Amino acid sequence: MSRCEVLLEKVCSLRDFMVRVLCDLVAIPTVVPPGEHYLDCCTYLRDLLRDMGLSVEVIEVPREYVPEEYRDYPRYIVYARSSRDPIIHFNGHYDVVPPGGGWVVTDPFKPKVMNGKVYGRGAVDMKGGIAAIVGAVKALLESGIEDYTGFELSFTPDEEIGGRAGAGYLVKSGRVRSRFCIVAEPSGLNQVWIGHKGLVWFEVTVIGKSAHGSTPWLGVNAFECMVELVHRLLREYRPLVESRVTRFETIPPEGRRATAMFGGVVRGGVKVNVVPDTCSFTVDRRVIPEESIDDVKHEFTEFVLKVAKELKCDVKVKILEEMKPCIVSESSRLLTALKNVAKYAIGVEPKETLCIGGLDMRYFIEAGIDTLTYGPGPTEAAHRPDEYIVIESMVKAAQVYAALCTRGELLQ
Ligand SMILES: [Zn+2]
Structure with a gap:
């Protein structure tokens, strides 16, 4: 087996780990507005990443970035990086929209695993994407591959209310060093969002x-x-x-x-x-x-x-x-790499589409970072009662993320 095949196997073997991480995250009701339990969620993610050997910090966002009406609820960002110089950044937002009514399968913050799915508020939008990133990185670090592509991770708040105190502040703070960025929002694996309205x-x-x-x-x-x-x-x-x-x-x-x-x-x-x-x-x-x-x-x-x-x-x-609407550059090298890697790792050729809603990717694109949004789905389960993610989709997304860091496509 090639080293990349070994890595893909390793990701598969972390399926239960990713499901557990996702369930733990869903159980923390990081609801915005107003922005509750943010520190609990960040502490959990920090400890998880630290145990994997990454250098991690939890950044408190300056109050002036927080919308006036939520100033009593502090905002935090989890930022981690590999020991190698970062080339690619993986981002996910950990805030979720309020649960609303109509839940039948389970309570919104009591995650339930059933029929190959995980149910709960935030399962697909987008704590599942976060779990996929964590799974990919864990596989990468544990597989003993030494010349992987350096990476950074950030888990940010407030995407659901515009992201100024989340990805917006992170980019502004100058911490992002990578040339490329993947936002793991639930595009589903068959499409890649190259921008949004x-x-x-x-x-x-x-x-x-x-x-x-x-x-x-x-x-x-x-x-x-x-x-x-x-x-x-x-x-x-x-x-x-x-x-x-x-x-x-x-x-x-x-x-x-x-x-x-x-x-x-x-x-x-x-x-x-x-x-x-x-x-x-x-x-x-x-x-x-x-x-x-x-x-x-x-x-x-x-x-x-x-x-x-x-x-x-x-x-x-x-x-x-x-x-503002945003669109990735026509000469995006990440797009070429992602398409090659998705085909190799999971046999999928994602279609390039424009997302109808808004995404945090614009903050990265405005800073000149080659950015795409690609993550586990289904898209249509987001913001609904009985929100769920398909576990297989989460595992496959993790395979693509991990393969992106080993195939060397981004280094050429
Ligand atoms: Zn989202």
Whole structure:
């Protein structure tokens, strides 16, 4: 057997170890918002990696990076590296979304192993990806291969709320030394996310004038203005947005369009017999890599202000959130390497797609690091009741990660 085959066998033999690590992680309810039990999770991962012989630190994130409303919940990052100079970085986020209702198979934070799957909140998004990284590294270190490709690992918080205090801070701190990075989010093994769409969240507030319900002619009805405005947005602005289609593939294919979704939050009025003096609605605008986020902001705001002027109503546009789209460089060497390695290690040729949601990979790409998102699935089990990961997928992802560090493809 070649040394790489030995390594792949070794990863397979760590299947139970990875399942145990995943179950331990799921049992720590690292829910965001607000960001609970982060230190418990980081301490667990630190001890695990230290026992494997890596140099590990737990970094406390400066408070100014933590969103205002969660300042009482400190943020931590686990950072580890091999003794060799790091060439490739493996990243995973350890925070999870709240469990919500509808769980049948098990309680969200009581992991259950059944039919080749592990169930629990965070199983696939993405504590399974973390367990795969840990399994790959353990196999690498225990297999006695000496000339492996140097690596770094980071486990970061807050991805589910934008990642500024997680991967964002890690990259900004200058600690990442690698030229390449794999984010182990659940793309599933058949696809590799080469980038993702961006977003801008707007809040539009229409301002009118209050009056008694019996004398509506004395007021300016903000609700009625808002209805007119939204009509124009639906008839004129949305078709314009949806005419834009990215050249990259997405799963499902409908995701290739830029989109604008209205009314996620609508507020206004105080009482049946009071003319509403304010009404507001939100817009979730998803941005394709071919669009510039500044153009998107400008275009929307100009449109709203123009229509408001025609309607003779007073309107304010506020930007609640924004995230740039990102795409890996066309000449990504990591992409070539990953495709070769996946084919060799698990017999899969992952399809290159654009992720419809946001990912932490943009922080690494913005720092000039050749980055892809590739991890165990299934994608569609994320953020749902009875979230699960397929154990086989986790083991195979670990095989690909381990093989990436031994095949020498990244060193050429
Ligand atoms: Zn995730």
